[in-house]
Amino acid sequence: MNMIWNRRRTDPNTIVCAVLAGAAAGLVVGLMMAPKSGEQMRTDIGSTVDDYLDSARERAESLKTSAASMAQRGLREVQRTKDMIADKVKDAVNKGESEARNTIDDAAAAVNKGARKGQDAVQNAASQVRSGTRG
Numbered sequence: 001m002n003m004i005w006n007r008r009r010t011d012p013n014t015i016v017c018a019v020l021a022g023a024a025a026g027l028v029v030g031l032m033m034a035p036k037s038g039e040q041m042r043t044d045i046g047s048t049v050d051d052y053l054d055s056a057r058e059r060a061e062s063l064k065t066s067a068a069s070m071a072q073r074g075l076r077e078v079q080r081t082k083d084m085i086a087d088k089v090k091d092a093v094n095k096g097e098s099e100a101r102n103t104i105d106d107a108a109a110a111v112n113k114g115a116r117k118g119q120d121a122v123q124n125a126a127s128q129v130r131s132g133t134r135g
Helices: 002-006 012-033 038-131
Strands: none
C-alpha cells in the first residue's frame, strides 16, 4: 500500500476507473435507498415544479393587483391634491378680486369726496362772487 502512495505519478486509467467505480457505487446506493420508483420520482418532481409555478403565477397576479390598487390610490391622491390646489388658487383669486374691488371702491369714494369738496369750494366761491364778498 505504501508503494501506491509513494508513486509521484498516478496512472490516468486508474483515476478513470476509480471515478467510474465511485459513480456506479453512488448510483447503486441511491437506487437502493430511494423510497420511490424513477417514474414516481419524476411525477413527484413534476408536481412540485407545477406547484411552484402555480404559486409564482398566483404571487405575480397578486402583485399585479396590488400594483394596480396602489396606482389607483396614487391617482386619487394626485386628483385630490390638484382639486385642493385649485380651490386655494380660486380662493386667492377671489380674495385678490375682493381686495381689488375694495381698493377701487375706496379710490372711487376718495374721488367722490374730493369732487364734492371741489364742488363745495366752487359753489362757495360763486356765492361769494355774487354777494361781492371775497375772502
